[in-house]
Amino acid sequence: MSTRFEGKTAVVTGAGSGIGRYSALALAQEGASVMVSDIDTQGGQETVRMIQESNGEAHFSPCDVSQSDQVENLIQATVDRYGRLDCAINNAGVSMRPSSTVELDEAEWDRVIGINLKSVYLCMKYELPHMQARGGGAIVNVSSLAGFRGKAGTLAYTASKHGVIGMTKTAALEYASEGIRINAISPGLTESGMTTGLDQRPELADDLIALIPMGRMGLSQNIADGVVWLCGDTASFVTGHVLVIDGGQTIA
Numbered sequence: 001m002s003t004r005f006e007g008k009t010a011v012v013t014g015a016g017s018g019i020g021r022y023s024a025l026a027l028a029q030e031g032a033s034v035m036v037s038d039i040d041t042q043g044g045q046e047t048v049r050m051i052q053e054s055n056g057e058a059h060f061s062p063c064d065v066s067q068s069d070q071v072e073n074l075i076q077a078t079v080d081r082y083g084r085l086d087c088a089i090n091n092a093g094v095s096m097r098p099s100s101t102v103e104l105d106e107a108e109w110d111r112v113i114g115i116n117l118k119s120v121y122l123c124m125k126y127e128l129p130h131m132q133a134r135g136g137g138a139i140v141n142v143s144s145l146a147g148f149r150g151k152a153g154t155l156a157y158t159a160s161k162h163g164v165i166g167m168t169k170t171a172a173l174e175y176a177s178e179g180i181r182i183n184a185i186s187p188g189l190t191e192s193g194m195t196t197g198l199d200q201r202p203e204l205a206d207d208l209i210a211l212i213p214m215g216r217m218g219l220s221q222n223i224a225d226g227v228v229w230l231c232g233d234t235a236s237f238v239t240g241h242v243l244v245i246d247g248g249q250t251i252a
């Protein structure tokens with residue numbers, strides 16, 4: 001266990017699985033106290049157990065990130081418990097049921113935009129005042145390869161992930177002079193709860209992996225490594241950046 005984040009507090013949304021879980025584990029491994037949050041209580045509590053097993057400090061607080069009052073409560077609970085907020089990983093997200101633009105129903109649009117896009121606005125809205133009060137902090141918003149490209153059948157998901165990048169750049173400019181760095185991370189196809197369905201569809205998995213120049217899916221740990229870097233002091237002059245971790249797919 002390293003001490004790079006000793007005395008610091010992080011909140012991670014969607015930390016009951018995949019990229020969020022590995023980010024929470026990695027930050028705790030570096031010495032941060034981590035508020036693990038998810039809509040899935042069982043998954044979140046499992047992440048806390050994993051952190052505690054490796055002698056890290058973590059606590060679970062449930063939150064549906066699309067609901068303003070729940071996000072406000074989560075951030076307040078974090079500060080009440082740990083006294084400060086240094087790092088925030090706004091990671092929770094969902095994929096969408098594939099659908100053409102005409103066939104996409106409004107309820108599905110609202111669900112995906114609420115969980116993937118509005119949530120990032122809500123999280124930053126309630127996280128930033130605590131960082132302002134202490135004169136600094138680091139926020140990492142999780143976007144996607146879909147934040148750069150279009151893909152047929154994914155209108156709401158693509159809109160949400162493009163939007164996360166736009167919000168990251170705008171908020172980064174608003175708070176740069178206050179020592180708060182706001183960056184995004186853009187994973188490519190990554191092994192996580194979101195992609196477990198591919199286990200049952202090996203041919204589709206092979207087709208998708210064929211699009212990745214490095215010839216494999218990412219691991220959630222690969223993304224967590226980027227999250228830790230963006231949160232840490234070695235990225236102290238980095239803000240408004242989108243860190244792409246995708247085995248080369250975006251540039252292909």
Ligand SMILES: NC(=O)c1ccc[n+]([C@@H]2O[C@H](COP(=O)([O-])OP(=O)(O)OC[C@H]3O[C@@H](n4cnc5c(N)ncnc54)[C@H](O)[C@@H]3O)[C@@H](O)[C@H]2O)c1
Binds near residue numbers: 092
């Ligand atoms: N896995 C990939 O290939 C991939 C690629 C690009 C981007 N991403 C992004 O990475 C992020 C993390 O996803 P993942 O791949 O780890 O998937 P995952 O399904 O393993 O984890 C997502 C977590 O978010 C939680 N969640 C869902 N709705 C929520 C809500 N309303 N409130 C709070 N939590 C909620 C889920 O319970 C789950 O624990 C997402 O934003 C996703 O869009 C994933």
